[in-house]
Amino acid sequence: MSVEHVSMRIIDGYARGDTDIAADEVWALEAHMEMCGVCRDRLSAAVTAGAPAVTALVDTVWSGLEPQLAAVAPVPRRRHWSAWLSGWLTPTMVPWLAMVMSVTLLALLLDLVGNGSDEVSLVLLLAPVLPVLGVAASWSRGLDPAYELTAAAPRAGLYLVLRRTASVLAVVLPALLVGGWATGVMVAQWLLPCLAFASTTLALGGVIGVTRAAVVLVAGWAALVVAPTLVTNRTTFVLHTGGLPMWGLIFALGIGVVITRRGTYSVLGAHR
Amino acid sequence: MTIGKDHHPMPAVNAADIAPTAYAWEIRATGLKVGVGRKHLAVDGLDLSLGTGVHGLLGPNGAGKTTLIRALATVLRPAGGTLELLGEPVGRMGEYRALRRRIGYLPQEFGYYKRFTVREFVEYMAWLKEVPKADIPAAVQRAVERVGLADRADDKMKALSGGMVRRVGIAQAIVNDPSILLLDEPTAGLDPAQRLRFRELLQELGTDTCVVVSTHLVEDVAAACTNVVLFAEGRLVFQGPPDELASVGGPEHVGDSPLERGYSALLLGPERGRRTEHGRRTEHGRGTW
Numbered sequence: 151m152s153v154e155h156v157s158m159r160i161i162d163g164y165a166r167g168d169t170d171i172a173a174d175e176v177w178a179l180e181a182h183m184e185m186c187g188v189c190r191d192r193l194s195a196a197v198t199a200g201a202p203a204v205t206a207l208v209d210t211v212w213s214g215l216e217p218q219l220a221a222v223a224p225v226p227r228r229r230h231w232s233a234w235l236s237g238w239l240t241p242t243m244v245p246w247l248a249m250v251m252s253v254t255l256l257a258l259l260l261d262l263v264g265n266g267s268d269e270v271s272l273v274l275l276l277a278p279v280l281p282v283l284g285v286a287a288s289w290s291r292g293l294d295p296a297y298e299l300t301a302a303a304p305r306a307g308l309y310l311v312l313r314r315t316a317s318v319l320a321v322v323l324p325a326l327l328v329g330g331w332a333t334g335v336m337v338a339q340w341l342l343p344c345l346a347f348a349s350t351t352l353a354l355g356g357v358i359g360v361t362r363a364a365v366v367l368v369a370g371w372a373a374l375v376v377a378p379t380l381v382t383n384r385t386t387f388v389l390h391t392g393g394l395p396m397w398g399l400i401f402a403l404g405i406g407v408v409i410t411r412r413g414t415y416s417v418l419g420a421h422r
Numbered sequence: 423m424t425i426g427k428d429h430h431p432m433p434a435v436n437a438a439d440i441a442p443t444a445y446a447w448e449i450r451a452t453g454l455k456v457g458v459g460r461k462h463l464a465v466d467g468l469d470l471s472l473g474t475g476v477h478g479l480l481g482p483n484g485a486g487k488t489t490l491i492r493a494l495a496t497v498l499r500p501a502g503g504t505l506e507l508l509g510e511p512v513g514r515m516g517e518y519r520a521l522r523r524r525i526g527y528l529p530q531e532f533g534y535y536k537r538f539t540v541r542e543f544v545e546y547m548a549w550l551k552e553v554p555k556a557d558i559p560a561a562v563q564r565a566v567e568r569v570g571l572a573d574r575a576d577d578k579m580k581a582l583s584g585g586m587v588r589r590v591g592i593a594q595a596i597v598n599d600p601s602i603l604l605l606d607e608p609t610a611g612l613d614p615a616q617r618l619r620f621r622e623l624l625q626e627l628g629t630d631t632c633v634v635v636s637t638h639l640v641e642d643v644a645a646a647c648t649n650v651v652l653f654a655e656g657r658l659v660f661q662g663p664p665d666e667l668a669s670v671g672g673p674e675h676v677g678d679s680p681l682e683r684g685y686s687a688l689l690l691g692p693e694r695g696r697r698t699e700h701g702r703r704t705e706h707g708r709g710t711w
Contacts, residue, residue, distance in 0.1 A: 236546050241535045295533030299594065302495045302529070303550035304522035310550075413515035418497045 156182055156189050158196075165196040165204070238317040240294045246287035247321050250280050254322070258329040273329040274389055275376050277340035278347040279368050280326070284318030285351045286364030291421045298418065307416035308408065311360075315348060339389065342397035347371075349404025356407070356414040359422025445509030447471040448602050448632035449494060453503035456486075456493040463501065464489035466656035476628035478643035478664075479636040480685065481653035487636040488530050490653070491606045494634065495527040508601055523552055526600030530607050530636075532591040536580035540571055540590050543579060547594040565597040568623060584611040592620070596627065603633045609642055621646035640681045644668075652688055660688050 156179050163171050164179060171179075183190055197204050239247070257272040289311055291297045300306055323344070330340050347367060354363035379386050387393060414420055449472040456465040464486035481487050492498040493505065496518050505512045510521050534543055544562045553561055566575045569589040579587065588611045595603060609617055624646040627633050634651075637643065643650055643664060650667050652660035660667060664681060671683025676690070 233542065233545065237549060241538065241546075296535065297533065298497065298529040298531065299527070299533065299547065300550060301497045302522065302525070302527045303547070304517075304519040304552045305550045306522075307517040307519070413517055416496070416517045417499055418492065 153186070155186065158192070161189070161193050161196050162200055165193060165201050167201070238313060240288055240314065242293055242295065243284075243287050246293065247284060247318070250284055250322055251325055254280060254325040254329055258332060261329070261333045270379055270383060270385055271333050271335055273326065273333050274335050274340055274385070275379060277326050278343035279371050281318055281322045281344055281348045282351045282364045282367055284322060285315050285348055286361050288314035288318055289355065289360040289421060291361065297421045301416065301418050301421055308412035311352060311415045315352065319348065336391065338394055339391060342394055342401060343389070346397045346400040346404065349401050349408060353404040353407035353411075355420055356411045360420055362422055443509070445506070447473050447506075448508055449634070450506040451503065454493070454500055454505050455502035456489050456498055457501040458489055464656055465493065467503065468656070468658055470651065470658060470661070472632055472634065472649070472651075474628070474630060474632050475648040476624050476633045476635065476646055477649045477651055478647035479634055479651050479653060480638070480640065480643055482689065483638065485654045486656040487653060488606055491604050491634065491636055494602070495525060495604050496522060519552070523598060524601040526595035526598060526603040528591045528595040528605045528608055532588065534579050534587065534590065536578070538579050539576050540566060540579060540582070540593075541575045543590060544594050544597055548597045551598040553598050561597050561599070565593040568596065569593045570619060585613055585616050588612055589616070592623070601631060603627060603631050605633070605635045607636060609637060609639060617642070640679065640685055644679065644681045652685065654689055
């Protein structure tokens with residue numbers, strides 16, 4: 151939009167320090183100068199042209215300041231990368247993500263080494279619970295020293311939870327994608343359980359706290375699926391393609407619960 | 423005259439700056455109940471109205487001070503009664519983003535990230551508090567200068583002493599220029615000189631902010647607070663200016679200063695009930711403090 155700028159007459163008068171400019175004009179001019187770079191440029195040009203006394207004064211001040219400015223240590227270079235990262239992850243979460251990644255790699259290695267000897271895929275078995283650990287780490291009292299400050303901030307709540315969950319998934323999913331591709335597992339077969347577990351952790355976390363929810367889910371998964379599978383050496387029904395609609399349903403339910411109960415993530419309870 | 427296009431003009435004074443407030447008290451609680459765990463009520467039927475100024479929240483350990491401050495910071499939700507902050511009722515659900523932007527909070531256990539510099543940490547907190555991106559560097563610098571840490575702003579947090587860390591905590595609490603400032607035991611770990619400086623800062627902030635300082639040090643209250651809120655077992659025992667609290671105590675009560683004697687008279691003395699009534703009367707009378 152176009153803006154009414156200050157007339158040259160007032161600018162010249164202001165630069166010379168005229169006393170005959172009306173008070174309301176001075177007020178309007180100064181208010182306008184605060185936000186208009188164009189008019190500030192015009193004023194400084196007017197000062198150079200019409201008020202040598204002011205220019206001389208400014209030059210004197212500058213020559214006095216310059217030695218002092220040179221002595222001040224420059225502000226250290228800002229670590230933009232780390233500032234950007236802390237918007238997406240808890241600053242203490244990196245070790246956790248590294249752990250999750252190494253578990254994935256280990257599972258992948260074991261799968262590749264033991265390929266052919268049995269039909270159980272470790273990547274498939276671990277895929278659902280890996281993001282759970284990351285989600286727990288992103289909203290946990292024990293791992294985030296500033297959890298109470300975070301919980302009291304306006305940005306806390308569903309928005310921040312989802313942001314951090316998304317960044318956990320952004321790290322874990324590519325690793326699983328590589329793992330799934332290398333072991334020949336269908337993408338939907340691990341992706342849906344993965345997302346279902348992440349959403350269930352958050353949904354349950356709104357009730358009993360995210361860390362507790364993660365512990366419950368991981369323990370349940372280990373007892374009900376991982377242990378029987380390893381004992382019988384057969385992939386259970388839930389991980390076959392027949393189980394996919396069920397995982398989809400759990401995912402949708404989890405998302406639904408998270409959205410309807412979004413207010414609960416901004417209180418201390420969700421950090422348990 | 424018109425010279426081409428320019429960025430969107432902004433008035434020099436924001437409309438929000440001169441808008442009249444739509445509330446009588448920054449903090450108003452009636453019959454407030456806040457639970458800790460399943461059954462225990464740490465704040466049990468509290469009536470309290472706090473306006474601009476520095477309010478010292480005094481009380482023995484376990485009186486429910488931290489729970490009350492957490493409820494005021496909206497991280498714990500009331501189990502009963504009503505709580506209004508800046509005119510907005512706080513209920514059981516909801517995120518209260520707009521309200522939280524105007525609250526500053528220093529928790530009792532101030533956790534921080536050791537690898538961050540002071541500036542990075544306060545910047546991160548400003549981001550969490552949704553301070554407009556363009557204003558963050560200036561707001562951070564101002565907050566860090568106000569707590570006297572400008573020369574250490576680019577040092578890592580792990581290199582700071584306990585008192586300095588506490589001051590970073592105060593800096594992050596004031597970085598969003600809050601209307602309600604909640605400080606839970608802010609003087610813990612400060613040496614005497616820093617404590618004096620901190621009291622000055624409190625008085626300065628108290629001119630246009632509702633500051634609630636929880637403490638168990640009576641001398642902090644005497645020096646910096648315009649109003650004392652004495653709190654025991656989840657209930658209000660006394661509310662009034664420090665002088666009035668001092669006048670309650672007689673020579674027969676325990677304590678080294680008049681305030682301490684007043685404190686022990688109210689918490690241990692036999693006329694406790696009567697003074698409670700008096701305290702509440704002052705509160706409803708409005709404007710006596």
